[in-house]
Amino acid sequence: MSTKFAQAAENRHDFALIAKWIQPRSKVLDLGCGDGALLGYLRDKLEIKAYGVENDDANLLDCISNGISVIQMDLEAGLAGFDSLSFDYVILSQTLQAMVNTEGVLREMLRVGKQGIITFPNFGYWRHRIQLMAGHMPVSDRLPHQWYNTPNLHLCTIDDFESLCDKMGIRITDRIVINEGTTVGFMPNLLGSLAIYRFEQAWPITY
Amino acid sequence: MQESSSIGLVAPQTAHFKDPLTLKSGEILPQFDIVYETYGTLNAAKSNAVLICHALSGNHHAAGKHANTDKHPGWWDNLIGPGKPLDTNRFFVIALNNLGGCHGSTGPASINPATGKPWGSRFPMVTVEDWVASQARLADHLGIHQLAAVVGGSLGGMQALQWTLHYPDRVRHALVIASAPNLTAQNLAFNEVARQAIMTDPEFYDGDYYEKDAVPRRGLRIARMLGHITYLSDDAMGAKFGRKLRDGNFKYNFDVEFEMESYLRYQGDKFATAFDANSYLRMTKALDYFDPAFACHGDLSLALAKAKAKFLVVSFTSDWRFSPARSKEIVKALLDNELSVSYAEVTAAHGHDAFLMPDAHYHQILRAYIDNISTGTSA
Numbered sequence: 001m002s003t004k005f006a007q008a009a010e011n012r013h014d015f016a017l018i019a020k021w022i023q024p025r026s027k028v029l030d031l032g033c034g035d036g037a038l039l040g041y042l043r044d045k046l047e048i049k050a051y052g053v054e055n056d057d058a059n060l061l062d063c064i065s066n067g068i069s070v071i072q073m074d075l076e077a078g079l080a081g082f083d084s085l086s087f088d089y090v091i092l093s094q095t096l097q098a099m100v101n102t103e104g105v106l107r108e109m110l111r112v113g114k115q116g117i118i119t120f121p122n123f124g125y126w127r128h129r130i131q132l133m134a135g136h137m138p139v140s141d142r143l144p145h146q147w148y149n150t151p152n153l154h155l156c157t158i159d160d161f162e163s164l165c166d167k168m169g170i171r172i173t174d175r176i177v178i179n180e181g182t183t184v185g186f187m188p189n190l191l192g193s194l195a196i197y198r199f200e201q202a203w204p205i206t207y
Numbered sequence: 208m209q210e211s212s213s214i215g216l217v218a219p220q221t222a223h224f225k226d227p228l229t230l231k232s233g234e235i236l237p238q239f240d241i242v243y244e245t246y247g248t249l250n251a252a253k254s255n256a257v258l259i260c261h262a263l264s265g266n267h268h269a270a271g272k273h274a275n276t277d278k279h280p281g282w283w284d285n286l287i288g289p290g291k292p293l294d295t296n297r298f299f300v301i302a303l304n305n306l307g308g309c310h311g312s313t314g315p316a317s318i319n320p321a322t323g324k325p326w327g328s329r330f331p332m333v334t335v336e337d338w339v340a341s342q343a344r345l346a347d348h349l350g351i352h353q354l355a356a357v358v359g360g361s362l363g364g365m366q367a368l369q370w371t372l373h374y375p376d377r378v379r380h381a382l383v384i385a386s387a388p389n390l391t392a393q394n395l396a397f398n399e400v401a402r403q404a405i406m407t408d409p410e411f412y413d414g415d416y417y418e419k420d421a422v423p424r425r426g427l428r429i430a431r432m433l434g435h436i437t438y439l440s441d442d443a444m445g446a447k448f449g450r451k452l453r454d455g456n457f458k459y460n461f462d463v464e465f466e467m468e469s470y471l472r473y474q475g476d477k478f479a480t481a482f483d484a485n486s487y488l489r490m491t492k493a494l495d496y497f498d499p500a501f502a503c504h505g506d507l508s509l510a511l512a513k514a515k516a517k518f519l520v521v522s523f524t525s526d527w528r529f530s531p532a533r534s535k536e537i538v539k540a541l542l543d544n545e546l547s548v549s550y551a552e553v554t555a556a557h558g559h560d561a562f563l564m565p566d567a568h569y570h571q572i573l574r575a576y577i578d579n580i581s582t583g584t585s586a
Contacts, residue, residue, distance in 0.1 A: 064579075071548070
């Protein structure tokens with residue numbers, strides 16, 4: 001099983017980057033965990049206690065086949081069923097842009113987790129901007145759908161996301177922006193296609 | 208998809224236990240029999256055993272047939288067999304009839320050794336805890352220390368959960384299906400109506416009807432009719448029967464007019480001839496009493512702290528008797544204890560009965576989970 005998840009990670013450069021932020025043997029919740037590949041990779045590499053949340057029947061079945069502990073529930077309804085601060089990390093990988101309740105899920109991530117880790121496609125990526133300037137909605141590797149069939153509702157740029165965090169009192173502790181597997185340091189909002197953040201609540205909240 | 212087939216012909220066996228069993232009520236069952244069936248082969252390490260726990264009206268005949276002429280196979284035959292989700296090529300599956308039942312294990316109709324007459328009203332109350340203790344005796348009898356899994360739906364799921372609390376080191380996986388951490392007030396109410404139907408039947412004789420050559424059939428029939436209504440969803444009933452009339456027109460009398468009535472009467476009659484009223488009363492009481500959080504001031508997470516097993520919890524969207532919300536309470540308590548748990552909420556129209564149906568997705572979930580259960584001993 002371990003080789004299977006390691007193979008999946010070869011095509012997902014964000015997996016190894018996320019792994020760098022996670023303490024070995026910590027407790028991790030992955031929201032919208034798909035087939036459980038990220039959790040399986042982290043579990044094999046870091047011996048974490050891994051749980052996934054998934055609402056899609058086919059994905060849920062894949063998780064169970066992959067031996068990943070997975071809870072079937074709708075993220076939009078919040079994370080009732082998970083105690084406050086019961087996880088070290090709550091991950092939301094390439095799912096934020098498809099959520100109806102964007103602020104709600106961010107709040108729930110930081111209620112349940114001590115830290116949040118999020119990845120999303122950067123709408124400000126230059127290829128997206130060029131397509132818009134040419135008069136079309138962007139379609140790319142990161143945004144593969146047409147405007148009429150995309151599941152994405154709330155696309156944002158790196159700058160937009162950081163403004164929202166600021167407004168919500170979320171402190172960003174780390175940021176990595178990548179493009180085609182390479183880290184982008186210069187003008188990330190223009191040159192990066194995928195953003196990866198680690199963040200936490202800026203001030204303590206009592207639940 | 209793997210080839211699957213029936214386990215074929217099976218025969219029940221009886222284990223006799225000479226040592227008394229002290230029940231949760233404080234009463235003592237001086238000796239008892241448990242009738243059971245097994246499917247598949249126990250491996251040399253005795254580490255591939257899976258226990259099936261039955262629900263309210265179930266029994267030990269879970270798979271295969273007793274004779275080729277049997278009309279129906281065992282009650283969970285769609286799950287258990289070679290190549291089926293619970294694959295008897297890998298696992299040694301044990302199904303038994305619980306104490307207090309009426310299919311061969313010691314119950315109210317058995318002879319009380321103290322009196323030489325049927326136990327009747329004097330048969331003690333048995334609880335989920337008592338069943339699990341007696342099931343552990345059966346496992347001992349078969350030389351099995353640790354079960355690879357305990358599997359049950361509804362009241363059977365409660366037994367699977369109880370196993371992980373009573374014998375945390377003797378069970379590696381628990382599959383808790385269409386179950387709940389206790390009954391809701393509404394469920395308690397349904398059970399009380401069922402019991403009143405039986406106990407007010409003139410043929411009941413306070414439970415000592417065996418000696419009177421009487422059977423409280425009418426009461427049991429009504430109890431079962433009520434049960435059937437609650438096991439189905441409104442949608443499933445609507446789809447199956449709707450307002451269909453047997454003869455196409457109203458007859459303006461009390462004969463069977465609607466197909467729904469016909470179905471209920473048929474189910475009630477069938478059950479009343481096959482089941483013992485005293486057993487039914489005790490099974491419903493066992494349901495009522497189950498509440499592991501009760502001793503922990505209602506704190507289910509605290510109650511489940513003893514568990515070590517890995518869990519699969521499954522609920523069905525249209526099950527209003529054991530609703531998904533009740534399964535989620537179990538999941539929450541397991542998560543609070545950082546136990547390994549997966550939870551599937553299966554979209555199904557059949558209500559509570561869905562756990563017995565061969566829904567494709569439901570069975571895929573069970574197969575995927577069970578395929579990952581090791582048949583070796585745990586490290």
